Amino acid sequence: MALDRISLQDLRNHVSTTLEATAQLNLLVGANGAGKTNVLEALSLLAPGRGLRRASLSEIARADGGGGFAVGASLKGADETRLGTYTQPDQPGRRRVRINGADASAATLGEWLAIGWLTPAMDGLFVAPASERRRYMDRLALALDPTHASHVSHYERALRERNRLLSDDRTPEPQWLDAIEAQLARHGAAVAEGRTRLVDALMGEIVRHEENPFPRPALNYLAGGPVGFDQLSQSLHDSRKSDRAAARTLVGPHRDDLEVLYAAKGVEAAQSSTGEQKALLIAMTLAHAALAARGRPSLLLLDEVAAHLDPSRRAALYTRLKDSGAQVWLTGTEIAPFSEIADEAAMWTVSGGAVSPC
Numbered sequence: 001m002a003l004d005r006i007s008l009q010d011l012r013n014h015v016s017t018t019l020e021a022t023a024q025l026n027l028l029v030g031a032n033g034a035g036k037t038n039v040l041e042a043l044s045l046l047a048p049g050r051g052l053r054r055a056s057l058s059e060i061a062r063a064d065g066g067g068g069f070a071v072g073a074s075l076k077g078a079d080e081t082r083l084g085t086y087t088q089p090d091q092p093g094r095r096r097v098r099i100n101g102a103d104a105s106a107a108t109l110g111e112w113l114a115i116g117w118l119t120p121a122m123d124g125l126f127v128a129p130a131s132e133r134r135r136y137m138d139r140l141a142l143a144l145d146p147t148h149a150s151h152v153s154h155y156e157r158a159l160r161e162r163n164r165l166l167s168d169d170r171t172p173e174p175q176w177l178d179a180i181e182a183q184l185a186r187h188g189a190a191v192a193e194g195r196t197r198l199v200d201a202l203m204g205e206i207v208r209h210e211e212n213p214f215p216r217p218a219l220n221y222l223a224g225g226p227v228g229f230d231q232l233s234q235s236l237h238d239s240r241k242s243d244r245a246a247a248r249t250l251v252g253p254h255r256d257d258l259e260v261l262y263a264a265k266g267v268e269a270a271q272s273s274t275g276e277q278k279a280l281l282i283a284m285t286l287a288h289a290a291l292a293a294r295g296r297p298s299l300l301l302l303d304e305v306a307a308h309l310d311p312s313r314r315a316a317l318y319t320r321l322k323d324s325g326a327q328v329w330l331t332g333t334e335i336a337p338f339s340e341i342a343d344e345a346a347m348w349t350v351s352g353g354a355v356s357p358c
């Protein structure tokens with residue numbers, strides 16, 4: 001199953017763009033600022049969440065447009081399913097979703113498609129604050145299990161509420177704290193379990209592949225507190241006094257991290273060279289794409305990845321992409337790095353927010 005008949009309306013610099021006759025490998029080629037990443041961002045909005053730039057909806061709407069934008073695509077398989085997401089000018093901050101013409105929630109999109117991506121903005125993932133890696137884990141976990149996103153948002157809501165009570169001048173009612181901590185423990189345990197399952201599954205996939213040309217990362221889920229429901233519940237209860245002194249919750253999955261090591265060298269990914277870090281990230285992205293494609297139709301969006309690889313790594317990347325089972329979208333500023341796959345890929349040139357097949 002793959003996406004086809006993709007349309008973008010008033011999205012960033014695209015007024016009205018259509019991409020048809022897609023293939024497993026799809027190439028978007030054009031100069032800097034042409035609108036290639038904008039197409040990937042549009043595709044990323046066919047999953048729950050904020051898309052690959054984490055932009056607000058009003059940023060995504062075309063600056064000189066009417067205030068709303070739309071993305072639609074057909075998911076082709078035995079039957080054709082039409083997926084779409086859009087905003088309307090009178091409510092530019094509200095994302096709407098339609099599936100086969102009927103209103104649906106954004107979370108429902110995750111049941112149809114799993115979407116992964118790698119963009120230059122992720123290059124600093126290993127040296128970034130832990131919050132970035134938590135978000136990264138959650139995005140990947142969501143592609144494997146669509147219910148993960150709802151546990152994350154319920155957990156975050158309950159955490160804000162508990163922190164508000166803890167920082168209040170008045171002593172919080174114990175019953176209120178009991179109720180909020182029950183929510184935190186329930187969703188927190190599910191978040192921790194989802195992240196643990198993700199890391200285990202990624203490692204299972206990573207070790208199936210050779211060390212070369214993409215080095216094997218060793219991933220460790222670092223829990224920010226007790227992980228099971230009972231243990232987390234107890235720990236939250238026991239830490240009320242110290243959390244009140246700190247005016248925030250000090251244990252729980254909002255303190256998790258993902259440790260990434262360059263396994264063969266035994267060093268932290270953060271200590272590796274820029275090129276090594278990119279290669280580790282690619283290895284993680286490919287492992288995730290293979291896992292995601294086993295569950296449901298899967299899309300992999302790779303922004304500016306091929307041009308930075310030497311020819312042998314590029315050839316290995318293309319082989320892995322072809323085997324991944326995902327529909328792949330690659331961007332680049334020139335055709336040359338794609339010459340090996342040009343025959344089998346669908347290709348478009350992008351210029352000034354307009355797209356034409358080539």
Ligand SMILES: Nc1ncnc2c1ncn2[C@@H]1O[C@H](COP(=O)(O)OP(=O)(O)OP(=O)(O)O)[C@@H](O)[C@H]1O
Nearest residue numbers: 012013032033034035036037038059060061062063
């Ligand atoms: N809301 C918006 N409305 C109109 N144009 C926008 C909007 N947001 C961004 N743009 C424009 O989109 C263009 C960038 O598009 P995009 O990031 O897709 O380029 P690209 O082809 O991926 O370039 P590069 O190769 O440099 O990464 C910029 O010219 C930017 O000004």
